[in-house]
Amino acid sequence: MNWGSWQNFVAMGGYGLYVWGSYIVTLVVLVAEIVSLTMRRRGVIERLAKYYAARRRNHETET
């Protein structure tokens, strides 16, 4: 498939809005999931680190 020019590729034979609307939204959704998973992992590690630190402090004050 030879598109000839960049304009032709973007235009998608007049269906550019539909084709790119599909591909771009799909890309955005998948990237958003990857970002949210990265943030979730960071958040879990941060929260649990605080949780264990607090638990250790409680142990020290008890003994």
Next chain:
Amino acid sequence: MSTRKRFSWYYFSSPQSFYPLAGALQPWCAALAVLFCGVGLYISFFVAPTDATQGEAYRIIFIHVAAAWMSMFLYLVMGFWSGVGLVLNTRLSSMVATALAPTGALFTFIALWTGALWGKPTWGTWWVWDARLTSELILLFLYIGFIALQGAIDDQRRADKAGAVLALVGVINVPIIYFSVKWWSTLHQGASVSLTSAPTMAKTMLLGMLIMALGFWMYSIAATLARVRCVILERERHTDWVAAEIDGLA
């Protein structure tokens, strides 16, 4: 009696031993996802020819069909692990089901969204309330319902059980989606690919679609493994090994 050296499938049913396995598999699945999606996109736009009747609009097929397959397949996998968790009471099975739901919901959304954008130029409408589209929308609600139900129940074991029952009841919807184009008259075209007959499309188009589906498949595994690792850390936080793991990371 099993000895320590004998391999056992039950070994990886423990969250503690599955966590590092998931961590080791995840980058490979992610790399394969990038590879397959890259090749799939190349075929979609630069190898596959223009469709005789639909022009370039048909190029939506490469993500639409792959996403729709994943939406149904992930639901079946989620239902399977929910069932295993319900019957055998294995914690990890329920965690995997929990981790699958958001990715499944996203692929269902992508299938509906790309379907609407494909329907407009070819059928003249974004949406019709016909069997295929409506049952796929119900699939999205099942995923969201599963996530909401699990999130609404504080007791983790009860949340897992309630979610599993919902997931299992909802499994009936998957064959309804799949066969809807045969059972009812609908705007949606029939299956382009089936196990019993030759595909009704050009070889390069089919190849692009299958490779994109493989890419989405690998992506789903990678995303689910990443999420299940978060779920494991959260739910097993009272164990010594998670405390040691966090100490090593923080």
